Amino acid sequence: MTGRIVIIGAGVAGATAARTLRTEGYRGEIVVFGAEAHLPYRRPMVSKELLAGTANERRLLLESAQSWTALDIELRPATAVTEIEVDADRVHAADGSTLGYDALILATGAHARQLPGPEYGAYTLRGAADVAPLRTAMVDGGSILIVGGGLVGCEVAATARGLGVQVEVVHSGPAPLARVVAPVVGEHCRKLHADNGVVIHDSVMLDRIDNAGGGIRAVAADGREWSAAATLIAIGSEPDTALARRAGLAVGDGILVDEYHTTSAPNIFAAGDAAAVYDADCGVHIRSEQWNSAQAHGIAVAKSVLGRDVARAEAGWGWTTQYGTTIQFAGRPDPDDEIVVRPGDTEDRFVALALRAGRLTAAAAVARPADLRAARSLITARTTHDHRTWADPAITLTELAAVSEPVGRH
Numbered sequence: 589m590t591g592r593i594v595i596i597g598a599g600v601a602g603a604t605a606a607r608t609l610r611t612e613g614y615r616g617e618i619v620v621f622g623a624e625a626h627l628p629y630r631r632p633m634v635s636k637e638l639l640a641g642t643a644n645e646r647r648l649l650l651e652s653a654q655s656w657t658a659l660d661i662e663l664r665p666a667t668a669v670t671e672i673e674v675d676a677d678r679v680h681a682a683d684g685s686t687l688g689y690d691a692l693i694l695a696t697g698a699h700a701r702q703l704p705g706p707e708y709g710a711y712t713l714r715g716a717a718d719v720a721p722l723r724t725a726m727v728d729g730g731s732i733l734i735v736g737g738g739l740v741g742c743e744v745a746a747t748a749r750g751l752g753v754q755v756e757v758v759h760s761g762p763a764p765l766a767r768v769v770a771p772v773v774g775e776h777c778r779k780l781h782a783d784n785g786v787v788i789h790d791s792v793m794l795d796r797i798d799n800a801g802g803g804i805r806a807v808a809a810d811g812r813e814w815s816a817a818a819t820l821i822a823i824g825s826e827p828d829t830a831l832a833r834r835a836g837l838a839v840g841d842g843i844l845v846d847e848y849h850t851t852s853a854p855n856i857f858a859a860g861d862a863a864a865v866y867d868a869d870c871g872v873h874i875r876s877e878q879w880n881s882a883q884a885h886g887i888a889v890a891k892s893v894l895g896r897d898v899a900r901a902e903a904g905w906g907w908t909t910q911y912g913t914t915i916q917f918a919g920r921p922d923p924d925d926e927i928v929v930r931p932g933d934t935e936d937r938f939v940a941l942a943l944r945a946g947r948l949t950a951a952a953a954v955a956r957p958a959d960l961r962a963a964r965s966l967i968t969a970r971t972t973h974d975h976r977t978w979a980d981p982a983i984t985l986t987e988l989a990a991v992s993e994p995v996g997r998h
Contacts, residue, residue, distance in 0.1 A: 590616040593893060594679055594687060596669045596831065597695030598622025599631065600879060601860025603650050604886025605693050605893075606661045612894055618661045619687060621679075625666040626716055627653060632879050635743040636909060638719050640750055645716060672835040674853050691855050691893045694832060694843055695886070698825035698861040698877065703735070709799060710819045713740055722820065726753045729817020733757075733806055735797075736822030737764040737788055739908050742777060744820055746910035749784050756814055757781070758792040758806065759823075768906065768917045769952035770927045770940040776954055780911050789814075825877060827862045840864055842875040848898055849889040857893055859885035865901070869970070874920075878906035903967035905960070916960040919950030919967040928978045930985075932956055939963065939985070947972040962989040 593609060595602045598620050606618050622628070629648035637643035656663050664681070671680040678688040700712035711722045722744075726732040732748055734741045737759030745755045761767070763774030764781070778788050793809040803817045827842040838844040838852035842864030849857045849865065860882040864873035876882075881904040888898045905918035913936070925942035932938050932955070939959040942950035948971055951963035962985035969992040977983060 590614075591690030592617040592619065592688065593691045593693065594689040595620045595693045595695060596679070597693075597697055597860065597862070598624065598628045598663065598665065599695060599697045599860060599882065600628070600650070601697075601863075601882040601886045601889075602693065602695035603628035604883050605695065605859060605890045607651075607659065608887045608890035609894070610659050610661065612890060612896060614890075614894060616690070620661060620663050621667050621669050621681060622663065622665045623668045624715055624717065627651070627656070627663060627665060629716060630879075631715070634716055634719060635713055635740050636747055638716060639713070639723055639744065639747045641723070648716065669831060672831060672856075674835050674837075674856070677855065689855070691857065693889055693893065694851070694856065694858040694862060695860040695889075696828040696831060696843075696862040698827045700821070701824045701826050703794070703797070703821055703823065709804065710735075710797065710821045712821050713744060714825070722818070723751075725818040726820075727751055729803065730754060731803075731816040731818070733804065733814050733816035733819045734822055735759065735794065735806070735819060736824070737761055737790070738767060738822060738824060739765065739906070741820070741822035742781070742788075742910055743908055744822065745781060745786050745788075746784070749786060749911075754816075755786045756816065757786060757788040758794070758808070758814060759788070760791065760793060762790055764788055765908070765915075768921070769915065770921055770925070770942055770950070772927060772929055772940050773915060773917075773952040773954060776936070777910065777915065780913055784911055825861065827864075827875060829862060832858070832862075840873060842873070844873055847901070848892040849885065850892065857889050859889040867901075876904045878904050880905050900968070903964050905964055913955060914957075915952060915954050916957060917950070917952040918960060918964045919948070921950035921952075925949060926975070928975070930959070930979070930981055941978055943975070943978060945972070946974060946978075948978070959985050962986045965989040966992055 628650045668682045669679045700714040731754040734757045748755045764777045765774045795807045795809045797806045804819045806814045829839045832843045843858040845858045864875040903918045907916040921942045928941045930939045937955040939953040939956045948966045953960040
């Protein structure tokens, strides 16, 4: 296949798609537009190593500029695409350029969700450009209030404590990391923070955040108040779908695509945080915000564009490292799931399995990487066992995974 493939978005999904097109033998032009000024980089490092100052921006890069040149992939950083002419198969960029395409991949990513209300000087952390102002504000001020108890909020809290900053966390959920792990793992995360001087306040519904005496004051609906020199809003992300909407593509919670990452328009595909991929087993479109899912999307969408077989989607998974402890997770936990905890050799090493009618649907492992690898296979294979089997420590998850059905293709 020759011609020109245009990719909008230079995050991990877009960059992986570009590289996969080359490894799969595509010899035509590949042009990647990126809104950020940076070359494609590892976003998970932003809230940890980059914010902590233990890594510079060069270490963040997925590839050097020379490597992209060697792959004959044209990168256009700091160049946003403003319009897609679906009928004419071309895009218009903010720099005034127009480019035709034979296939178009939308990997526009997501942006940090904001709290509604007046401006009060809060920070968000989504990209590399957000790091310096946040770090300066919290280090110079000596304290920070983090609104949000998810991955970014908890990671920044741990990083800030490592920098000597006083931290409090408020969030609306029942436990830290509640969207991605079982409550028992969230409580372990809470203990990690408590042991390092961070209090996490659950079930907080904020009424307002005000500027106050050179800092901020947050007031909850029940009257509780918190003050700090700075505040970080870390309440999740929203998919960047504006470009797709203007082009008339089908959009819901993300750009709607089928199992092959095809949108509602011919020759246009979508991947990464912006894409809501149809799950045939569940009968719904699902959007993932994990780095590993974006990588998998990039590989799948490139193969789909080239008409190659696409592997059945594996269970999405991710990780977080806080105070030197790594927590890995996979699948999608539900509050009604049965939770089975498999202890490790120490009390701070365990894996929690989420079961639905005996089927493993999600798992989280604290310092147990082999268990998480096995759990990912078991979730993808839709493995079902009785409670006794799942809870029996004499039967390892690796052994169970070895006898599971292999992942199919479509």
